[in-house]
Amino acid sequence: MTSRTFMWGLLAGGALCVAFILPAAAQVQSSQTVTKGATTKEVKVERGEVVYVSGNDVIIKGEDGRLHYFANVPDSKTITVDGKQLNVHQLQVGMKVEKQTVTTTSERLVTKVETITGKVFRVVPPLSVTLTLEDGTNQTFKIPKGQKFNINGKETDAFGLKKGMVISAQRITETPETVVTEKSQVTGTMPPPPKADVPVLILVVPVPAPVEQAKTEPAPAKLPKTASELPLVGLLGALFCGISLTLTAVRKFAA
Numbered sequence: 481m482t483s484r485t486f487m488w489g490l491l492a493g494g495a496l497c498v499a500f501i502l503p504a505a506a507q508v509q510s511s512q513t514v515t516k517g518a519t520t521k522e523v524k525v526e527r528g529e530v531v532y533v534s535g536n537d538v539i540i541k542g543e544d545g546r547l548h549y550f551a552n553v554p555d556s557k558t559i560t561v562d563g564k565q566l567n568v569h570q571l572q573v574g575m576k577v578e579k580q581t582v583t584t585t586s587e588r589l590v591t592k593v594e595t596i597t598g599k600v601f602r603v604v605p606p607l608s609v610t611l612t613l614e615d616g617t618n619q620t621f622k623i624p625k626g627q628k629f630n631i632n633g634k635e636t637d638a639f640g641l642k643k644g645m646v647i648s649a650q651r652i653t654e655t656p657e658t659v660v661t662e663k664s665q666v667t668g669t670m671p672p673p674p675k676a677d678v679p680v681l682i683l684v685v686p687v688p689a690p691v692e693q694a695k696t697e698p699a700p701a702k703l704p705k706t707a708s709e710l711p712l713v714g715l716l717g718a719l720f721c722g723i724s725l726t727l728t729a730v731r732k733f734a735a
Contacts (some may be wrong), residue, residue, distance in 0.1 A: 485583040509595045517587030523580065530575040530668075536568050540577060566668070574671030581664045589653045596621075600645045605638035611647070 528548065532539035538550045559577060598611030601618050607626075610620045623638050629647065640690040641647070 510592065512590060512592045515589040515591070517589065519584065519586045522583045522585075524583070526581075528577055530571050530573055530577060533568070533571045533573060538568060559668045560649045561670060572670075572671055575668050576671075577666060577668040579664060579666045580627060581662055584661045584663075586659045586661075588657050588659060590657055592653045592655070594651045594653075595648060596651075597646065597648045600641055600643050600647060602643065603638060603641040605641065607637065607638075609641060609647075679706045 483531045526542065528540040530538065531541045531547070536551075536553045536555070537557060538553055540548045540550070542548060553568040555567050557571070558567050559571075560566075562577075596611065596613070596619075598613050598619075601612045602610040606623055606625070608620050608622050610618050612618050628635050628637055629640060
């Protein structure tokens with residue numbers, strides 16, 4: 481038998497009652513309400529660069545210089561690049577990636593009301609009561625201190641419960657909960673295209689060939705004899721004849 485602590489109370493539409501003639505059909509009813517509390521959000525941004533890709537293994541270098549190794553990345557995992565969804569096989573070395581994680585923390589109060597109806601099988605006042613439930617099993621519930629029961633319009637305590645009475649037990653629990661949810665989105669940018677080969681202008685300056693210096697031969701000590709003396713003799717003879725004719729003419733003119 482299971483022992484539970486219940487808050488006993490009156491049910492809407494009638495008080496706790498006693499049935500001596502009709503057998504009770506035990507039943508369990510449960511309702512729950514949630515009261516939302518404060519909500520906080522935290523945004524975390526991580527950036528890095530893909531430095532290695534092989535199959536489903538990826539290494540990303542973070543902004544702090546640390547290397548993060550991701551092994552066996554599922555094909556279903558994608559990142560958004562230029563509006564397209566790329567999987568691990570479409571990643572390229574040099575890609576810039578950014579992961580944004582939004583963590584939402586919500587406080588809430590969950591109020592749960594459980595109502596159990598059963599027939600008193602045994603009572604140990606003022607500690608507990610055992611009820612026979614619908615499925616025929618017996619369960620024992622602890623009775624809170626000072627709990628009162630309404631039997632046929634009369635208020636009584638646990639000592640007024642008798643075997644065979646049909647009563648309803650109600651348990652109200654309030655549980656504060658903290659709900660944390662995370663939503664991540666990974667985006668990236670393709671690496672810049674490789675630089676095109678730009679022709680390099682090479683200025684060629686012609687270098688003149690070295691000038692071969694002509695070999696100078698030393699001047700001969702005596703000029704070589706290249707002509708005869710006959711023309712010189714003829715020239716002197718003509719000169720003397722001219723002088724002679726000039727003197728003759730001068731004498732005639734003087735006489």
